[in-house]
Amino acid sequence: MTIQTGDRFPDTKLTQATAEGPREVSSTDxxxxxxVVLFGVPGAFTPTCSARHLPGFVQQAAELKAKGVDAIACMSVNDAFVLQAWARDQGITDEVTLLADGSATLTKALGLDMDLTARGMGVRCKRFALVAKDGVVAYLGIEEPGAFEVSKAEAVLAAL
Structure with a gap:
């Protein structure tokens, strides 16, 4: 079942690459x-994710924080090392935290998984964005395949 507005965010673990190595991050924490604004992408280094989705949240980080957002995080079904390389490639410092869901555990718990095995990508995350307040989903935008409207930074800003 797909997560809905009003639902409590599931408790699971993600991984963040740090200078000291991979660090486990609890979704509850x-x-x-x-x-928190959390947006999910099908994969690091993929065209829309690299050219529009992640850069949009980096560019709008100050505006999002001015509207009361404490943290912005990007989740992908990649490992932490790939996300660390993507952050370097994108020039990310501390505007957005990149979180790895390497085994798609959280992605599946959210009901936002999609099987791209036929395209050589395995199980991936649907493109989405959500706003959670103290762990309860207040906004949720899940994209249809190929679309990029309800999960972009501007849509999240308009919803705040």
Missing amino acids: LFKGRT
Whole structure:
């Protein structure tokens, strides 16, 4: 079942690459007592993700934070090392935290998985964005395949 507005975000673990190596991040800790924007992408280094989705949130980070957002995170079904390389490639410093869902555990718990095995990509995350306030989903935009409207930074800003 796909997560819905009003649902509590599931408790699971993600991985973040740090200078000291991979670090486990609890989704409960990420959301507890904060307003968080989480957006999911099908994959690091993929065209729309690299050219529009991630850069949009980096460019709009100050505006999002001015509207009460405490943290912005990007999730992908890649490993933490790939996301670390993607962050370097994109010039990301601390505007957006990149979180790896390498085994698609959270992606599946959210009901946002899609099977791209026929295209050589395996199980991936649908493109989405959500706003959670203290772990409860207040906004959810899930894209139809090939679309890029409800999950972009501008759509999230308009929803805040």
